[in-house]
Amino acid sequence: MKNTIQxxxxxxVDGFRGMTLGxxxxxxxxxxxxxxxxxxxxFFFPNYLNSSAVGEDKExxxxxxxxxxxxxxxxxxTPD
Incomplete structure (x- = not known):
């Protein structure tokens, strides 16, 4: 198994070394x-969970x- 992975x-690795454009x-x-x-x-995906809910209220x-x-x-x- 180890020999196959190597x-x-x-x-x-050899294929990557031979690349020029790649x-x-x-x-x-x-x-x-x-x-x-x-x-x-x-910039586009703020963390609303940390800003809207605190502690145990996240769930x-x-x-x-x-x-x-x-x-x-x-x-x-308002929370229920």
Missing amino acids: KIWRFY KTLWLIILVKLFIMFFILRI EYVSRELIDRALGDPPSS
Whole structure:
């Protein structure tokens, strides 16, 4: 099993060493992933759970939001 894993690892390492255009493409892919998961998350996906619910209220807040959204009711501003 260990020998098979080493063969697979060497196959990919040798293939990556032989790439010329592929390295540039992988760099572009990694930069795009960094932008999507780190930069955009900061600006467009704020953490509403920490701002709206504190402590033990997080579970109730999430369940209330899921029920309200499923029913199409406007979100309630005060806890039940």
